[in-house]
Amino acid sequence: MVPPIYPIRARFFGREQYRDPSMSDIFSPVSLGEIQLANRIVMAPMTRDRAGPNDEPTEVMVEYYRQRASAGLIITEGTQPSPAGKGYWRTPGIHSQEQVAGWRKVADAVHAEGGKIAVQIMHVGRAAVQANKDADAQTVAPSAIPCPDLIPGPTGVPEATVPPRALETDEIAGVIAEYVTAAKNAREAGIDAVELHCASGYLPMQFLSSNSNQRTDQYGGSAENRVRFVVETLSALAEAIGPGRVGFRICPGIKLNGMDDADPAETYATLLKAVNGLGLAYVHLIHIPNDGFDSLELVRANWTGPVIENNGLNLDKAKAVLADGKADAVSFGYAYIGNPDLVERFRDGVGLAKADRKSFYTGDGDDRRGYTDYPTYTQIQEEVSE
Numbered sequence: 001m002v003p004p005i006y007p008i009r010a011r012f013f014g015r016e017q018y019r020d021p022s023m024s025d026i027f028s029p030v031s032l033g034e035i036q037l038a039n040r041i042v043m044a045p046m047t048r049d050r051a052g053p054n055d056e057p058t059e060v061m062v063e064y065y066r067q068r069a070s071a072g073l074i075i076t077e078g079t080q081p082s083p084a085g086k087g088y089w090r091t092p093g094i095h096s097q098e099q100v101a102g103w104r105k106v107a108d109a110v111h112a113e114g115g116k117i118a119v120q121i122m123h124v125g126r127a128a129v130q131a132n133k134d135a136d137a138q139t140v141a142p143s144a145i146p147c148p149d150l151i152p153g154p155t156g157v158p159e160a161t162v163p164p165r166a167l168e169t170d171e172i173a174g175v176i177a178e179y180v181t182a183a184k185n186a187r188e189a190g191i192d193a194v195e196l197h198c199a200s201g202y203l204p205m206q207f208l209s210s211n212s213n214q215r216t217d218q219y220g221g222s223a224e225n226r227v228r229f230v231v232e233t234l235s236a237l238a239e240a241i242g243p244g245r246v247g248f249r250i251c252p253g254i255k256l257n258g259m260d261d262a263d264p265a266e267t268y269a270t271l272l273k274a275v276n277g278l279g280l281a282y283v284h285l286i287h288i289p290n291d292g293f294d295s296l297e298l299v300r301a302n303w304t305g306p307v308i309e310n311n312g313l314n315l316d317k318a319k320a321v322l323a324d325g326k327a328d329a330v331s332f333g334y335a336y337i338g339n340p341d342l343v344e345r346f347r348d349g350v351g352l353a354k355a356d357r358k359s360f361y362t363g364d365g366d367d368r369r370g371y372t373d374y375p376t377y378t379q380i381q382e383e384v385s386e
Contacts, residue, residue: 029306034244056093069110075117095182104190140175145211211259312332
């Protein structure tokens with residue numbers, strides 16, 4: 001006889017809740033806003049540099065995402081909402097009809113396999129190399145402060161970034177409108193949701209961070225002002241396509257692309273409190289160590305919606321995070337490159353294949369090497385038995 005399951009009363013970071021332990025299993029379904037996931041394993045966004053010459057999703061990209069559709073949710077590589085938002089070579093856009101048509105093929109392929117997919121909208125702001133962009137595409141940022149980190153150019157060799165132009169106050173609404181159009185285009189393409197990329201030192205994080213945002217208007221200065229751009233963007237996205245189809249990704253304290261916020265705990269607590277009532281689908285946390293605070297505790301203390309946990313997880317760690325009620329889903333990046341059947345490998349206890357780092361970024365929209373040529377473990381077994 002199977003013993004009955006009783007809800008467990010637990011207190012997580014000052015928030016009391018009831019949970020059914022059977023529903024925290026990594027293979028159990030979960031709802032993130034309006035998105036119904038078959039399991040709690042999420043494919044994290046990863047730049048792979050395979051878009052076509054007009055930044056359109058290619059047929060090889062369609063196959064890449066189709067192969068990985070057993071994930072509860074696929075979050076795509078960072079996708080620029082406008083030519084100005086591009087900074088890397090061969091990253092896809094979602095601002096032209098050709099690009100929308102390409103994403104429609106991706107969405108159809110994922111849905112045909114029973115999967116769900118969200119497009120990560122990524123405006124890089126100052127983290128851009130001009131040779132990667134259209135010749136007439138400007139590089140903009142909250143303040144005219146260059147990104148100190150090098151960015152790979154078209155040949156893969158790291159180059160100095162473009163000195164940005166500071167956005168005028170009356171231009172900011174137009175940038176937010178580009179995000180909104182991108183989200184509407186995603187839904188037109190049949191994409192299930194969008195994720196606003198607020199990490200990795202890109203435009204939203206440039207507004208959030210005190211060292212890259214030196215503005216003196218209502219978008220700069222105090223934490224309340226520095227979070228304003230992200231709050232207004234998330235609010236506009238929620239209004240455009242519904243809050244339950246909008247997520248956002250953060251990484252408090254990360255130093256990538258010249259970020260060095262004076263008080264990331266204050267900044268992100270302010271942000272999370274400001275958007276907590278919007279009814280958004282999830283916050284996607286890249287969980288890195290920080291002096292003086294734990295970012296997952298920070299999220300749980302200031303946010304009551306679903307959480308996707310990311311960074312350095314293996315299967316055992318992921319299961320523990322879910323079992324403890326610290327997150328609602330977990331995301332994997334690197335593991336998904338060499339293992340299109342990651343869910344099945346986890347479920348059946350099969351070892352993971354290693355990915356070839358040399359082929360992560362080829363810059364060729366037709367290159368399948370190290371992209372769609374990783375076999376599933378069942379394919380390997382079939383080849384061995386022949």
